[in-house]
Amino acid sequence: MTITTLTSREFNQDTSRAKKAANEGPVIITDRGRPAHVLLSIEEYRRITGTGRSLLEALAQTEEESDFEFDPPKMGGSWLKPADLE
Template sequence: MATVTLSASEFQERVGEALDRALSQPVLITKHGRPRNVVLSYDEYERLRARDRLAVRAEELTDEDIAALEASEMARGYEHLNAELKAK
């Protein structure tokens, strides 16, 4: 998916066109030649939000978290990967 790039002043002059374009491709808005904002369609925004994940550092895991990880197994159909969970 190609990205359309507009300066902030171009965006202000052509906001309607930029919003229409954002329905099919991201619109990158620059200020002083540097990327500043991106306009996306709502559908694309929701698709990206659905992919959000929470990352934590290993040292932040509780004993319960670690026990749950140690007891975990691969989903049905991927049982052959359980060996990957075993300590070497």
Template sequence: MQWQLQDAKNQLSSVVKKASDEGPQIISVRGKPAAIVLSMEEYHRLTKPKTLLTDFFKDSPLHDLELDLERNKDFPREVEL
């Protein structure tokens, strides 16, 4: 939902409740979006540090799986020059 700044000021508790219940609330100034009120849950979700790829693999349930990374040398690859 979009709120004019004056309305958002006058109804701040409603803006905050709607941010928690319904999602982000946009506050506009002179008809242009200027700010957003988010729930703390949404804020934490958006600002959560990204997982490094190495940590992702380390934390994977398959991290102990042995992989055969040996290349099959039976058939050479043809390369056009």
């Protein structure tokens, strides 16, 4: 893991560099020489916080991004009964 340090000015002038660096490890952004913020990739953030992907994100993924298969069971069985409306 590579830790990158950028000044606020460097971050503002080259955001794409900061985003690329965040894929390799945390990016510390300094303000007047002191660490003020940390930029992380979303994967690293989720790993640290223990949060997974939201249902919306899982459903929105493309087939190439899929890391799991979901094959729901067919509805049926003896528990399905017509409603008694009388």
